[in-house]
Amino acid sequence: MQYMLLIYGGETGLSSMTEAEGKTMMGAFRAYTEALDAAGATVSANRLQPVANATTVRAPGGVVHIHDGPFAETKEQLGGYYLIEAPDLDTALGWAKKCPAVGYGSVEVRPVFAMPPA
Amino acid sequence: MSGEARRAAERAARDHYGRLVSILAARSGDIAAAEDALADALAAALRDWPAKGVPRAPEAWLLVVARRLLTSDARRRRNAAAALGQIALLTGGADEPAGFPDERLKLLFVCAHPAIDPAARSPLMLQVVLGFTAEEIAPLFLLEAPTLSQRLVRAKHKLREAGVAFRVPDVDELPARLEAVLEAIYALFTQGWSLPFEESAHRAALAADAIWLARLTVSLCPGRPEALGLLALMLHAWARDAARRDAEGRYAPLSEQDPAKWNRALIDEAEEIIRRAARYRQPGRFQLEAAIQSAHAERRATGVIDWWAILTLYDALISVSGSAAPAINRCIALAHVDGPAEALRQLETLGADPRLATSQAWWAALADLRSQVADGPGALLAYDRAIALQRDPTVRDFLARKKACLVEPRPASACATPRLKTTTAICST
Numbered sequence: 001m002q003y004m005l006l007i008y009g010g011e012t013g014l015s016s017m018t019e020a021e022g023k024t025m026m027g028a029f030r031a032y033t034e035a036l037d038a039a040g041a042t043v044s045a046n047r048l049q050p051v052a053n054a055t056t057v058r059a060p061g062g063v064v065h066i067h068d069g070p071f072a073e074t075k076e077q078l079g080g081y082y083l084i085e086a087p088d089l090d091t092a093l094g095w096a097k098k099c100p101a102v103g104y105g106s107v108e109v110r111p112v113f114a115m116p117p118a
Numbered sequence: 119m120s121g122e123a124r125r126a127a128e129r130a131a132r133d134h135y136g137r138l139v140s141i142l143a144a145r146s147g148d149i150a151a152a153e154d155a156l157a158d159a160l161a162a163a164l165r166d167w168p169a170k171g172v173p174r175a176p177e178a179w180l181l182v183v184a185r186r187l188l189t190s191d192a193r194r195r196r197n198a199a200a201a202l203g204q205i206a207l208l209t210g211g212a213d214e215p216a217g218f219p220d221e222r223l224k225l226l227f228v229c230a231h232p233a234i235d236p237a238a239r240s241p242l243m244l245q246v247v248l249g250f251t252a253e254e255i256a257p258l259f260l261l262e263a264p265t266l267s268q269r270l271v272r273a274k275h276k277l278r279e280a281g282v283a284f285r286v287p288d289v290d291e292l293p294a295r296l297e298a299v300l301e302a303i304y305a306l307f308t309q310g311w312s313l314p315f316e317e318s319a320h321r322a323a324l325a326a327d328a329i330w331l332a333r334l335t336v337s338l339c340p341g342r343p344e345a346l347g348l349l350a351l352m353l354h355a356w357a358r359d360a361a362r363r364d365a366e367g368r369y370a371p372l373s374e375q376d377p378a379k380w381n382r383a384l385i386d387e388a389e390e391i392i393r394r395a396a397r398y399r400q401p402g403r404f405q406l407e408a409a410i411q412s413a414h415a416e417r418r419a420t421g422v423i424d425w426w427a428i429l430t431l432y433d434a435l436i437s438v439s440g441s442a443a444p445a446i447n448r449c450i451a452l453a454h455v456d457g458p459a460e461a462l463r464q465l466e467t468l469g470a471d472p473r474l475a476t477s478q479a480w481w482a483a484l485a486d487l488r489s490q491v492a493d494g495p496g497a498l499l500a501y502d503r504a505i506a507l508q509r510d511p512t513v514r515d516f517l518a519r520k521k522a523c524l525v526e527p528r529p530a531s532a533c534a535t536p537r538l539k540t541t542t543a544i545c546s547t
Contacts, residue, residue: 090287092281111281
């Protein structure tokens with residue numbers, strides 16, 4: 001099964017980090033990503049730019065609205081994701097626990113909907 | 119013939135429900151589908167058995183048919199991972215009546231998974247693994263049956279769709295889940311314990327099942343003193359089961375029981391297990407309850423009950439358990455240490471809690487303490503309430519006899535109950 005590890009955290013906390021703190025965090029994420037790769041669990045992974053650079057599109061009734069900013073203003077923002085392959089939720093939760101993001105914010109584990117074969 | 123086949127099918131389903139669902143679900147990860155398959159297998163049995171006769175091992179027949187149904191169902195299932203599990207099922211062998219694996223413990227731990235709504239965990243265990251009906255479970259959690267059913271459906275859905283692993287958790291996750299599993303096993307035991315004596319086969323089956331599951335848990339988590347505590351508690355209680363009726367078949371409360379009728383081997387085993395648990399120096403609710411049983415069992419050797427020790431144990435128990443029941447039993451012990459007047463005063467204070475004011479145990483204790491302080495009218499009223507709330511006819515008779523003694527004093531031999539009794543349904547009786 002595939003699981004999406006959605007990384008949430010307060011962007012303000014990130015921007016107020018010292019350079020050394022930022023380096024430590026980046027190092028931890030790099031090591032984590034390498035561990036996932038080495039285990040053959042990674043499907044894809046990305047860090048996202050801050051919500052300041054987000055643009056949201058809606059088209060209620062067919063009329064397209066494009067606006068600056070995220071889908072919803074929240075205290076914690078989606079900052080990145082790991083899409084992983086795992087045999088079960090417990091293995092996915094095991095990976096989530098090791099993710100450095102749990103020390104800064106939270107990791108939401110979502111099973112990927114298995115599409116019926118066409 | 120048809121009636122016999124129906125009874126055999128129903129008995130096999132009732133006695134083995136949790137076992138069968140656990141085996142079916144452990145392989146597929148889908149509890150709801152396992153339950154559906156078992157229901158369909160039962161329907162097939164009701165069609166098949168009247169004509170062909172009841173199979174030698176009805177539960178094995180149900181398992182094989184349910185598995186087949188589950189497999190054919192899987193072909194249609196969209197979840198590829200689930201289908202893979204089904205293939206394992208196909209190759210799992212069709213005839214294993216003797217070597218039934220007991221997957222229930224695994225499933226109990228799955229139901230206690232942190233990914234499941236905490237409010238759904240215990241009901242899920244009771245329904246899926248231990249075979250209780252939603253109607254039986256709902257009142258335990260002060261819920262309406264439809265609300266409970268909805269909660270159960272949601273939990274089963276999440277277990278399947280989120281792909282929760284059907285296995286015993288790793289050592290670091292065990293402690294967090296163990297407590298709920300122990301609670302469920304104890305609920306199974308007390309369910310049997312509080313059944314009327316007339317249903318002796320069913321009572322014994324539930325108790326034996328709970329003790330067996332506790333033994334499995336202990337072998338799985340040898341370093342957990344509370345698992346040992348629960349096992350010791352149930353062994354102690356069960357050791358006295360035969361003594362809960364006197365020679366005339368009348369109910370005998372703990373302090374009136376003949377210790378010679380207690381099962382010595384079970385008590386010795388329970389004592390050994392309590393000592394093992396104590397070495398970890400991590401007291402907990404079940405160990406303390408077992409220790410209270412142990413103090414009562416001492417009477418076998420000493421002939422007296424050390425109420426002061428029991429009172430101390432109840433104080434410790436109340437400090438670790440949020441449950442209200444121990445507070446009632448503590449008052450009973452207190453009456454022996456500080457006298458009935460003080461115990462009555464404290465028991466009446468407890469009555470401010472509405473859960474206790476409607477509990478049979480509270481009214482029975484009240485009746486007893488009031489009669490000890492010679493409050494005849496108050497005791498009569500409390501006996502009436504205690505009798506009305508008691509569902510076991512044997513215990514009702516016992517209370518009625520005590521009430522009758524109150525109304526018209528008879529020779530001491532007819533009412534040979536000079537000291538206080540407990541009449542709670544759980545293990546203090």
